[in-house]
Amino acid sequence: MKAVHFGAGNIGRGFIGAILQQSGYEVTFIDVNAELIDRLNKDKAYEVVLADETKESFTVTGVSGINSKEHPEQAAAAVAEADLVTASVGPHVLPFIAPVIAKGLSAREAGSEVNVIACENMIGGSDQLKKEVEKHLSEDEAARVFASSGFPNSAVDRIVPIQHHDNPLTIEVERYFEWVIETAHMKGTQPDLKGTLFVEDLVPFIERKLLTVNTGHASIAYNGLLKGYETVKEAMADQEILDVLEGVLSETSTFLTQKFELDKEQHQMYVRKIISRYKNPYISDGLDRVGRAPLRKLSAGDRLTYPAVELDRQQLVPVHLEKTIAAALAFNIEEDPESVQLQEWIAEEGPAAALEKASGIESGSSMSERIIHYYQQIK
Incomplete structure (x- = not known):
């Protein structure tokens, strides 16, 4: 064959x-x-x-x-x-x-x-x-x-x-x-x-993976970079980073288990397995590499904005996802073209307009205002 x-x-x-x-x-x-x-x-x-x-x-x-x-x-x-x-x-x-x-x-x-x-x-x-x-x-x-x-x-x-x-x-x-x-x-x-x-x-498997593995990785990268860490290994040793990660995955778990009627206990076993993989010292990655292409990661159907918006529609405020989106807005790596583009939008039009361009989250909406509040705290 x-x-x-x-x-x-x-x-x-x-x-x-x-x-x-x-x-x-x-x-x-x-x-x-x-x-x-x-x-x-x-x-x-x-x-x-x-x-x-x-x-x-x-x-x-x-x-x-x-x-x-x-x-x-x-x-x-x-x-x-x-x-x-x-x-x-x-x-x-x-x-x-x-x-x-x-x-x-x-x-x-x-x-x-x-x-x-x-x-x-x-x-x-x-x-x-x-x-x-x-x-x-x-x-x-x-x-x-x-x-x-x-x-x-x-x-x-x-x-x-x-x-x-x-x-x-x-x-x-x-x-x-x-x-x-x-x-x-x-x-x-x-x-x-x-x-x-x-x-x-395949949809439940794709979304489970995207909103657990990829969302979790993004959370570690963007929040870890804010604290000056360079690798996943370094970031995972910080309890605050771990707390945000667990909060993010708790929010995506709420969305996933409701949407696909997943067994909550089995899904939590999956989440714990994913977190243990992040802790593996032999597969530590650079946070700048994990965080690259922020415009794709912030886009409407992707790992951060998608679950956050869906939870917001259910009147559930996704605090940890919103904080991670704010951290993604601050991603500033000169070698990454999407990062350069994002920072140009922020400089020219302001963070709320840049967020709307990248994610579709409307400027002036309650979600946008919460995210920009977190962003301003970062800056």
Whole structure:
């Protein structure tokens, strides 16, 4: 069996690619990073190390790479021959891989079924990728391609710490992982993927992960930076940061358990597991890296604004989420383009207008006023 994975980065190699290889697939990575692709083609293998006290490792073999910038035709041909196509490139990069995927799917034999799965930190990643692919197909081509090509959505969760290795292919990842795939839009036979959960309705799993793992991470980053910390490990040693984190996750838990009728005890076990992962000293990350792209993280459907607004509609004041949103407004990292844009909006139009632009929370609303009050206390 052949699998094509777009993105030879940390998640690609340390998570998705490793599972594909362990599930019996020959994996071809497609990327524009010449160093990684050249090394993959030279070594045909790489090492994955588990980020805990054991430092257990295993070797992923039978892998190769294609540089889609230099060899787009070769990349499309690989898609045309694949039994499964996956991607972990980041939400903003999906439009750039779509042309190659569209060309590859168009070249497949008639009736040859395949699934294309976006493994991104976003809701509806595969839906979005399908829309981007469709832009590169004629109406007749799209009808033919999508008749045999499924785009099932998925939710992924695995933390990859900051790391440096002599071999650029070596990757360290946490032991815990979760890959949930929705069966609703699959074509053909369901792939047998080691450790992966297939469900009919992915929404509860996506929102549970987004509003627990990602919201929690954002809380640690933005509130930790306010106190001068540089890493998750440092921030998690501060009881005040931990208290805010627990408050944030209590608020998102209220929203999630009500919306999806989740078992409260089981969900609390999940929350405790997530907090224990943040405390793992072997997967500590830089707070500036965790907090990057604040405009996306503050956007209406994302990890902070979405649960806060929904709770506010229920007349439940999400104090800890609002404090974290205020902390996100103060995120000021020159190397991050979204941070620069956010700070320009604040300087030119004021924090309330910037908040509305970023999140949709209307300036002058009671929620906006509370958040700006917290922001002014910070400043």
